[in-house]
Amino acid sequence: MTDLIALATLPEAWAALVTLIIMEVVLGIDNLVFISILTNKLPESQRRNARRIGLGLALVLRLLLLGTVAWIVQLTTPLFEAFGHGFSWKDIILIAGGLFLVWKATKEIHHNVDPEEHPGELVGGAVKTGFTAAIFQILLLDLVFSIDSIITAVGMTDHLPIMVIAVIVAVTLMLVASGPLARFIEANPTIVMLALAFLLMIGTTLIADGLGFHVPKGYVYAAMTFSGLVELLNMLARRKRRLDRAMAGENPAADASGSGH
Template sequence: MEWIADPQIWASLVTLTVMEIVLGIDNIVFISVLVSRLPASSADSARRIGLSLALVLRILLLLVISWIIGLTAPLFTVFGEAFSWRDMILLAGGAFLLFKGTLEIHSGIEGEEDEHGAQPKHPAFWSVIVQILLIDLVFSVDSIVTAVGMAEHVEVMIAAVVISIGIMFVASGPVAAFIKEHPTTKMLALSFLLLIGVALIADGLGFHIPRAYIYFAMAFSALVEVLNIMRHRKRKAMHVENQN
């Protein structure tokens, strides 16, 4: 256990934790969008279960690192481009995000009321959990493959994952509540899912899009949306004040 006193180990832990938190932004957005459609009584439970599943999946994958490394080995070649199991998982995950994001945007714009004007039904709790589990698997594989190249000790990787999931657990509640309270931010979050889906498909096809570009676009769009919300609240407050 002498490696615990090694400053390089602690440096790698901090670096890896930050990386896991950044990569976890995608997961938070997806989970927040899904639980926003659930009743308030079960939304928090779904969010907790989803993040707990992400933690369990990542720790299990870290315990089978040799298998994870094998996922990056070429599986077959198409038109001179080699594809691995990791590529296939990223392609499937990206396609799922594109499908889910498009479906949710359509439902949000067109509405889900039936011909009798009945209110839309909430999705089944466990169907949401299954969707979270599937996308957790995609993000976990991508995250762990990156972690394997940044740290040598499994203990360090597990500690980084636990810390990052803990921070995501704390942050996901306010994010989910904010998205549910402001419908326009949900539409923005869905557009983020489409962007993330395209990035995953590009990675699966061998065209890596630097995540810094994606996160900058997300941060800039989120800032603009926050300014719009502040402006709307100010105008609403002025309107109420004028009425009084």
């Protein structure tokens, strides 16, 4: 307790905490988009519980991994070398997670483009999935993103309490944002395709990182932000066209009723 009080009086500790929270939230966007798309495949009554359980398990998993942080750091030790690159457990996990994301995003894009080829796998216009399968897939991606974020956090601070607080705050914010984000994605079908494209890009960057080709996260999130803003403009333009058509449809009717008197 004395150590925690002493740590709380250090300005650099607070700076590290704020930085870590921001980093955890930003890194959690990938996970949140995946969870939103996946839980929207479930029946309406199960979606909220699936998001809560998925993010709750993510929190537990990250806290458990923080308890073994010394072992997590060792995951960066090369196991073997191939093609001039030393592969560690971290690289293998990133490549496996990236391949899973690429496969999942490609499958979802295929279903969205050609839904008639899989009529038995659709429910409410979306690819249906089971509750247990959804939780398993969420936990699998949580593991990949958790290891990546914890290794990054270890490079920013040596204080475990700061890491724990940052993880708890970040996952809590993700839990609060998960519902609105999932509803927004469901209400805007074009956003679904954009989000799947994001997952495809994130999976590709994970594979590249695992192969030793580091892609700065800032480039990825800048591209995502730009694409999101362009899609927002498209949504506003579509809404304006719908309003214009609705008004144009009302005026002729009003004129016709007026001319009949």
